[in-house]
Amino acid sequence: MAEIYLLAFCLQLAVAPVLYLVDRPLLGGLNLLCLAGYVVALVLHRRLFVATALTIKLSTFLVFVIIGIAITADSSSLIYYLLFAEVELMLADLRRRTKILATGCLIALSFGVLHLPPLHGTGATLSTVDVLLSDLGLGLVFVMLCVVILRMLTITDRHEYRYRRDAMHDSLTRVLNRRAIFERASFYWRAQRDFVVVLVDADHFKNINDNHGHTAGDAVLRHLARLLRQSLRDEDSVGRVGGEEFLLLLPDTSKRDALTAATRIRKRLALHPCRFDGIELPVTLSMGIATSDEGLHLRDLIELADRRLYAAKDAGRDRMMTEGFTDKTASDNAERLVQGVERALETGDA
Numbered sequence: 001m002a003e004i005y006l007l008a009f010c011l012q013l014a015v016a017p018v019l020y021l022v023d024r025p026l027l028g029g030l031n032l033l034c035l036a037g038y039v040v041a042l043v044l045h046r047r048l049f050v051a052t053a054l055t056i057k058l059s060t061f062l063v064f065v066i067i068g069i070a071i072t073a074d075s076s077s078l079i080y081y082l083l084f085a086e087v088e089l090m091l092a093d094l095r096r097r098t099k100i101l102a103t104g105c106l107i108a109l110s111f112g113v114l115h116l117p118p119l120h121g122t123g124a125t126l127s128t129v130d131v132l133l134s135d136l137g138l139g140l141v142f143v144m145l146c147v148v149i150l151r152m153l154t155i156t157d158r159h160e161y162r163y164r165r166d167a168m169h170d171s172l173t174r175v176l177n178r179r180a181i182f183e184r185a186s187f188y189w190r191a192q193r194d195f196v197v198v199l200v201d202a203d204h205f206k207n208i209n210d211n212h213g214h215t216a217g218d219a220v221l222r223h224l225a226r227l228l229r230q231s232l233r234d235e236d237s238v239g240r241v242g243g244e245e246f247l248l249l250l251p252d253t254s255k256r257d258a259l260t261a262a263t264r265i266r267k268r269l270a271l272h273p274c275r276f277d278g279i280e281l282p283v284t285l286s287m288g289i290a291t292s293d294e295g296l297h298l299r300d301l302i303e304l305a306d307r308r309l310y311a312a313k314d315a316g317r318d319r320m321m322t323e324g325f326t327d328k329t330a331s332d333n334a335e336r337l338v339q340g341v342e343r344a345l346e347t348g349d350a
Contacts, residue, residue: 001045001050001053001054001088001091001092001093002042002045002046003151004088004091004144004148005038005041005042005045005053005057006042007144007147007148008038008057008061008144009035009038009039009042011140011143011144012031012034012035012038012140013035015031015136015140016028016031016032016035018136019031022129022132023129024071024129026067026071027064027067027068027071030063030064030067030068031064033060033063033064034060034061034064036060037056037057037059037060037061038057038060040053040056041053041054041056041057044056050092050093050094051092051094051098054088054089054092054094057088058085058088058089061081061085062081062085062109065081066109080141080142081141082106082109082110083141083145084141084144084145085106086103086106087145087148089102089103089106091148091152167180168180170225170239170240172218172221172222172240173221173222173224173225173240174222174225175225175228175229175238175239175240175246176237176238176239176240177239177240178239178240178241180239181237181238181239181240181241181247181249182239182241184237184239184249185197185247185249185298185302186298188249188251188292189292189298189301193251193252193292194251194252194253194291194292194293195249195250195251195252195253195291195292196248196249196250196253196254196255196257196258196289196290196291196292197247197248197249197289197290197291197292197301197302197305198247198248198250198258198261198262198287198288198289198305199241199245199246199247199248199287199288199289199302199305199306199308199309200224200228200245200246200247200248200265200285200286200287200309201242201244201245201246201285201286201287201309201313202220202221202224202244202245202283202284202285203283203284203285203286203313203317203318204283204284204317205217205220205243205244205283208220208281208283212276212279212281215276216276216277216279216281217244219274219276219281220274220276220281220283221240221244223274224244224246224269224274224283224285225238225240225246227265227268227269227272228246228248228265230268231261231264231265231268232248232250232261232265233250235251235252236248236249236250236251236253236261237249248261254291255289255291255322258289258291258322259289259320259322262287262289262320263320265285266284266285266287266318266320269283269284269285270284284317284318285318286309286312286313286317286318286319286320287308287309287312287319287320287321288304288305288306288307288308288309288310288311288312288320288321289305289308289320289321289322290304290305290308304325307325308321308322308323308324308325309321311324311325
């Protein structure tokens with residue numbers, strides 16, 4: 001609304017000298033009144049007096065329009081001015097009841113002005129100047145409507161993008177959240193697309209939180225997420241599925257290529273450890289890797305990758321497991337992940 005007030009001020013400021021040049025001093029004076037009203041409305045709006053600001057803005061605008069129509073005896077353009085007033089009214093942060101009542105007043109006003117006789121001394125025939133002024137006014141109304149609608153679309157697109165981003169991404173690390181990464185894995189599975197699942201866990205992460213605080217732990221997680229994204233291809237996906245646990249999806253990838261990617265991640269992390277408040281916070285990664293052809297269901301694949309991850313941790317951490325453990329009982333963590341898959345996808349066939 002503040003932008004609308006400012007735009008209206010600029011447009012009518014540009015029109016001000018025209019009204020005096022064509023010898024319409026009354027309209028020129030009313031135009032100056034409008035400009036003053038817009039300034040007051042803008043100040044009040046910024047101080048959160050929304051209803052008062054809109055009342056002043058619309059009142060000065062409508063007085064200017066109505067008297068202008070009475071002078072020129074051209075009521076055909078009234079609907080366009082009132083249409084823009086209605087747009088402003090609907091965009092304002094007012095109660096629904098207030099908007100409905102104000103709309104009724106605009107409708108009543110329109111009927112009254114349509115039958116308003118011209119002021120004394122003015123003829124019913126429009127002069128060339130009046131026609132030009134009428135056309136100029138209508139043109140400015142359409143410019144205002146165009147700008148307002150385009151601005152609304154921009155704001156809507158921006159909010160939709162933020163909503164989608166927030167709905168699909170982890171708020172701390174900005175990688176995909178659990179639901180989004182599991183939905184993507186399910187999509188690959190239903191499409192019968194070959195892919196590799198890599199479960200990544202930060203070793204001894206609890207020690208970082210205990211020794212340096214949770215703020216340092218958050219910094220490590222953000223560093224890991226950024227490093228994972230930078231180490232993978234554009235078509236690969238990174239999701240956070242636990243406190244310090246990430247899931248990587250590598251479509252159209254062999255186990256050997258996945259192993260190469262995992263090795264690249266570990267080497268990069270060793271070369272670029274996280275630094276927080278001037279302190280180096282080194283962390284290593286344990287990984288469990290499974291390919292899409294190693295399970296009959298998606299949950300089998302998640303469980304297998306999790307068993308290999310915990311086998312890597314049991315074997316001393318800071319390593320990868322890509323083979324074996326196909327027949328062992330699922331760990332508690334695997335059950336948690338699988339339940340997460342099913343809750344995220346809201347289906348029982350995961």
